[in-house]
Amino acid sequence: xxxxxxxxxxxxxxxxxxxxxxxxxxxxxxxxxxxxxxxxxxxxxxxxxxxxxxxxxxxxxxxxxxxxxxxxxxxxxxxxxxxxxxxxxxxxxxxxxxxxxxxxxxxxxxxxxxxxxxxxxxxxxxxxxxxxxxxxxxxxxxxxxxxxxxxxxxxxxxxxxxxxxxxxxxxxxxxxxxxxxxxxxxxxxxxxxxxxxxxxxxxxxxxxxxxxxxxxxxxxxxxxxxxxxxxxxxxxxxxxxxxxxxxxxxxxxxxxxxxxxxxxxxxxxxxxxxxxxxxxxxxxxxxxxxxxxxxxxxxxxxxxxxxxxxxxxxxxxxxx
Amino acid sequence: xxxxxxxxxxxxxxxxxxxxxxxxxxxxxxxxxxxxxxxxxxxxxxxxxxxxxxxxxxxxxxxxxxxxxxxxxxxxxxxxxxxxxxxxxxxxxxxxxxxxxxx
Numbered sequence: 001x002x003x004x005x006x007x008x009x010x011x012x013x014x015x016x017x018x019x020x021x022x023x024x025x026x027x028x029x030x031x032x033x034x035x036x037x038x039x040x041x042x043x044x045x046x047x048x049x050x051x052x053x054x055x056x057x058x059x060x061x062x063x064x065x066x067x068x069x070x071x072x073x074x075x076x077x078x079x080x081x082x083x084x085x086x087x088x089x090x091x092x093x094x095x096x097x098x099x100x101x102x103x104x105x106x107x108x109x110x111x112x113x114x115x116x117x118x119x120x121x122x123x124x125x126x127x128x129x130x131x132x133x134x135x136x137x138x139x140x141x142x143x144x145x146x147x148x149x150x151x152x153x154x155x156x157x158x159x160x161x162x163x164x165x166x167x168x169x170x171x172x173x174x175x176x177x178x179x180x181x182x183x184x185x186x187x188x189x190x191x192x193x194x195x196x197x198x199x200x201x202x203x204x205x206x207x208x209x210x211x212x213x214x215x216x217x218x219x220x221x222x223x224x225x226x227x228x229x230x231x232x233x234x235x236x237x238x239x240x241x242x243x244x245x246x247x248x249x250x251x252x253x254x255x256x257x258x259x260x261x262x263x264x265x266x267x268x269x270x271x272x273x274x275x276x277x278x279x280x281x282x283x284x285x286x287x288x289x290x291x292x293x294x295x296x297x298x299x300x301x302x303x304x305x306x307x308x309x310x311x312x313x314x315x316x317x318x319x320x
Numbered sequence: 321x322x323x324x325x326x327x328x329x330x331x332x333x334x335x336x337x338x339x340x341x342x343x344x345x346x347x348x349x350x351x352x353x354x355x356x357x358x359x360x361x362x363x364x365x366x367x368x369x370x371x372x373x374x375x376x377x378x379x380x381x382x383x384x385x386x387x388x389x390x391x392x393x394x395x396x397x398x399x400x401x402x403x404x405x406x407x408x409x410x411x412x413x414x415x416x417x418x419x420x421x422x423x
Contacts, residue, residue: 217374226367277377281337285406289335289377290366297374 003317007118007310015208016114016305019215023223031213039210040110041176046199047113047131048177052184053192054128064129066254067264071133072140074250074268078243079105079144085238090231092291095149099280099287102145103296104239106272107137109173110214111301115266115309117207119259122313126263127256128184135178137267139169142279149284171275211305218302225294232291236299240308244269248315258320265312269304271296325420328392329384332399333359333409336379341406342399346385349394353423354385364409386415386423 007013022029031039055064079101086097112134119125184192192199222228247268251261273296281289332342339356346354359380361370372378387395392412399410417423 224368274375277375278337281335281377285335285338285341285402293372293375293377 003122003313004310006122007313008306010118010121011208012114012117012204012211013306016211016215016302019212019217020219020302021215023216023219029216031209031216036210036213039206039213041172042206043113043203043210044109044173044176045180046203047109047116048180049184049192049195049199051128051131052181053187053189054184055132055181056185056188058128061129063127063254063256063260064132067127067129067133067251067256067260068136070247070250070254070264071137071267074243074247074264075105075107075137075140076144077105078268079141079148081242082235082239083145083148085235086232090235091229092232094151095284095287096291098145098147098149098151099284100145100292100295101148102141102280103271103273103276103292104243104300105137105141105144106139106276107134107267108270108272108296108301108304109134109177109274110210111270111304111309112263112267113207114211114305115263115312117204118309119262119313124257124259124262124313124317126259130260130263130267131177131181133264134267135174135181138171138174138272138275141272142276142283145276145280146283149287171278173274214301214305218297221294222298222302225290225298227288227290228294228298232295233299236295237303239271240269240300240304241311244304244308244312245315248312249319252316252319258316261320262313262316265316266304266309269300269308269312271300273297273301322418324416324418326414327386327417327420327423328389329386329413329415330392330395331411331413332383333380334383335407336376336381338406338408339381339383341402342383342395342408345398346383346387346395349391349398351385351387351391351395354383357382357384386417388423 082101082104083097086092086100092100116126244265248261248265251264256264273293277289277293280287280292334342343354359382369378396412399408402408403410
């Protein structure tokens with residue numbers, strides 16, 4: 001219970017809630033686009049660097065390989081589970097269900113960064129290699145989602161095959177996260193020391209500011225979501241609870257520490273709203289972007305930030 | 321007085337991730353020159369839209385080109401089957417251009 005209260009009263013989460021409330025109240029509060037973009041680049045570089053440095057200290061352990069395998073498996077499999085509920089309970093057609101399911105198999109970098117910060121504050125910071133697991137989980141779900149959407153249909157990528165692979169494998173978040181991870185891995189603690197003041201000290205403050213913006217964006221998306229139904233909103237909350245529980249339990253079963261198991265739960269619970277939407281727009285132009293963006297960004301993202309992170313931390317502590 | 325000739329101006333409002341569709345279709349019918357113009361927001365059959373700066377999935381651009389009537393017709397024919405599935409808004413209008421041999 002302590003972690004639930006401490007999470008909900010941390011400045012990081014409170015800034016996110018402030019952003020949401022401001023958007024719901026139709027305030028004109030806004031973070032300039034260039035600043036928001038800069039903040040997100042800083043956060044991804046920082047989290048990648050810290051992960052790389054941590055792995056350079058710990059070395060490549062069996063836990064790293066197991067966590068990577070578990071992450072890949074979750075990313076591949078979750079869309080299939082989601083697809084069944086989206087077509088059944090959610091009443092979506094095959095193409096829209098495939099597109100939405102890909103988002104739930106993939107991950108949200110911001111949710112992971114926020115969870116890492118919260119867990120570290122609770123002395124249960126996830127292992128550095130979880131950054132690599134995060135990057136690995138970005139893409140398999142896209143393949144699963146496309147297979148589901150195109151099930152039994154002649155493949156037509158609209159001539160976008162090259163662009164799709166480029167978007168999937170070389171999108172900004174993957175390049176910066178993995179690039180920073182390897183820089184941290186090569187530099188190690190000694191090489192990281194001179195740049196640590198930039199990437200460690202302001203990190204939490206920058207995250208607060210960034211989450212203020214994300215609160216505004218998520219709430220405005222929710223307010224403007226015309227395609228959302230009660231059933232889809234329900235699934236947008238059910239998916240993270242079920243997926244996150246599976247991820248946390250799986251992480252514990254393969255022997256991850258409490259923080260890493262909870263982080264795997266957060267990754268499984270999160271839904272992409274950066275890399276996958278652009279990829280789906282290219283690969284499945286007939287799918288409604290208003291649906292998948294509203295579910296992942298408007299419903300699941302805020303649920304995870306406010307409730308999911310403490311929930312999976314508490315679960316990992318209880319069973320770990 | 322500079323002589324002008326009539327050519328077709330083709331404008332296609334398209335989601336940015338799908339901008340490659342009209343670009344490739346234009347190249348296939350022999351239209352090499354085009355411009356992509358960013359657009360900020362608007363309103364249509366499905367309600368209001370604005371640039372989505374988080375994912376970019378819903379950002380729109382205006383594909384703009386000028387071509388001869390034959391090439392314009394060929395481009396419209398090529399894109400007609402994709403107007404609904406790709407949410408393309410295509411308009412064709414007459415314009416007067418100088419140096420007509422370039423289009």
